[in-house]
Amino acid sequence: MAEVHEANEANASQASGVHQHAARVIADDAEAIAVAHELAVRLARDAAQRDRERRLPHEEIEWFSQSGLWAITVPKAYGGAGVSFVTLTEVIKIVAAADPSLGQLPQNHFGLVDVISLTGTEEQKRYFFAQIVSGKRFGNGFSEKGTKHVLDLKTRVRRDGDDYVVDGTKFYSTGALFAHFVPVLGLDDERKGWLAYIPKGTPGLNVIDDWSGFGQRTTASGTVVLEGVRVPASHVFPAHRVSDFPTLNGPVSQIIQAAIDAGIAQAAVNDTLTFVRTRSRPWIDSNVERAGDDPLTVREIGHLHIQLHAAEALLERAARTLDAIAAKGDTSEDDVALASVAVGEAKVLTTEIALLASEKLFELAGTQSTLSEHNLDRHWRNARTHTLHDPVRWKYHLVGNYYLNGVKPARHAWN
Template sequence: MSAHVIADDAEALAVAASLAAEFRPGASARDAGRRLPRAELDRMSASGLLAVTVPADHGGADVGARTLAEIFRLLATADASLAQIPQSHFAYVNVMRRQGTPEQREFFFAELLAGRRFGNAQSEAGTRHVQDIRTRLEPRPDGSYVLTGVKHYSTGALFADWIPVLARTGDDRLHVAYVPSGAPGLTVVDDWDGLGQRTTASGTVRLDGVPVPADRVLPHHLTFEGPQLHGALAQLLHAAIDTGIAAGALAEAAEFVRTKSRPWFESGVETAAEDPLLIQRFGELALCTKAAEALLSEAARSVDAARADLSDDTAAEASVAVAAAKVQAARAAVEVSSALFEVSGTRSAADSLNLHRHWRDARTHTLHDPARWKIQHIGRFVLNGTRPPRHGLL
């Protein structure tokens, strides 16, 4: 595989905008037919967009968080499923940046620049909670390891060249094992049946005695022993996806009202777009969406600032800013995608139009982690100066 190498932030944003425009026309049909976006992901890989956070000293553009968040927002305005697939990819690029040895970074950054994709095998079902990871990484006499476990919600794994697997060793410490897609004992099952985000293929990964060389394992537990931005960056990208869903739904609603809706007879106007009550509602929805975009930009700025001067205080400020962005983005995505039908009228509910994909995507993606706990951490920080916990989900 070969890929273009993006030079800087400006080129990264231009490529993302171009790909979003390319992917938008087919998004509804992909969702309706659950046609997995392999060709589109190959285009994304070839464009170099998936390697934009590779450090400059390894040949990458090393773009900032503001650029990365905008990339995800742009992609999500076109196709929320397609935008979500590389979210874990970038999260685990970040793990490699922070915990990889020089040799590991050299190898994997070269893979990324060549267009290779990371997936994820992180979450598990049937455990006590999301942090209860039971997949085991057992050492062998020769220094290598064996992986055993079952993962769910493994977005990106079906399309990946490498699957980062979150597992615990005998001392219960978290590690990440980077497993090639064709490894013996590894099975990726396309059994995702969510009502939204239908083409993410967020299914099951089974690990039945998967051999892992020692140089493919990273000590992820070290990430949380000091100030870190792992959770803030991962959550920033989720917020960007939700913000993009809101913007995409608002744009489609406006287009529908301009071209297909009839005015209510009491309005006394010739077109639906002149209806003062619809104009008022679109103004409200635009404010909701713009608030999400503004908080997303501010959160990304905070992450960039913390990255430049990482401390407990700057990491906490970044996490709280991202939490605020995520809460508003989730609200905007659900409200705007639901209001699409309110402003567009009866015809918009036709299943053949598939306008409900925006709400289905919003309702599904915003379940990723509860906003109520983010609000708790924001309140504790503002009222008592309590820093958020270092658990990687904030």
């Protein structure tokens, strides 16, 4: 199944003709929501087939970035829409409901845009924000396999004259195969984190399509190998500052994760309703003609919607918390703790409803829903895979420890 990125470059270039035109520039929150709804209709049409065939969405991701949605968090002063976190989470939720693999692809991109805002020089901001507004995409090279924990990194970033040199191997590199820049996280000799935004095609950068997860199958979240990759200093950012100092980067990363799970849940609920209405049979003891009139099915549908709406309410509440803190300007340790807890609460419920809805689908829709022709198991596979990014059991601990003992969550990308 593994294919090196050169083999995929041809496919990508065939689909990238749209890049001959300037990407749409979205002006405000309302336009962002409207564009997301329009795009979701296109993305949903062949989502099940793409998953079944593991057909990578080279053409679809071009539609996505050319729509302007990848630039909506660029500040207005630099040509972006500077949308609210409420809008950002809604956009991600809408796209993820159509195709959660595509919904996940810009997840790290938005976090990396935030890193530029927080740590970049004025020159770096002008350059990279212009790139994003023009339709360029960031992938990622963060996590590694075989280490003690997610922050135990072997990748090294060292200064060499006017450049930095990066060496290492990454995995779970969502979006890297489709990216114009692959930002890679590595440590210097003092074990401080640096992010090198490496342009596609840089010598020594090799992106390998070896993602074999049973869910989120078309994210191509495989391996990135870096061998003596030289990067100009203008493309390197002091990533350690987003955790050394109180910033919202961690909560921002996490709320996007939660929005993806909410989208997966919505898709599962939608398909449950459709199947029950059009294909399912009522149980013999219900004494009704339609599955939709089966009182126990009706009860379970009600329960799913209550859980989904509760998750969405906490997601919006968390987004409004981030917006209120961001509007203040100066972010304190207490602000970051409050944001992390609010997002953690939302992430618990979005995780639980994504798993519940994607499993209940089969119970309520019946045996016919398990047929491979419907490919409805993709909802559970996607939910189970994506919700493993960080353990929700630790979100319960984070929230409880804050309220009971006043302990602020650790500052990193998973809080």
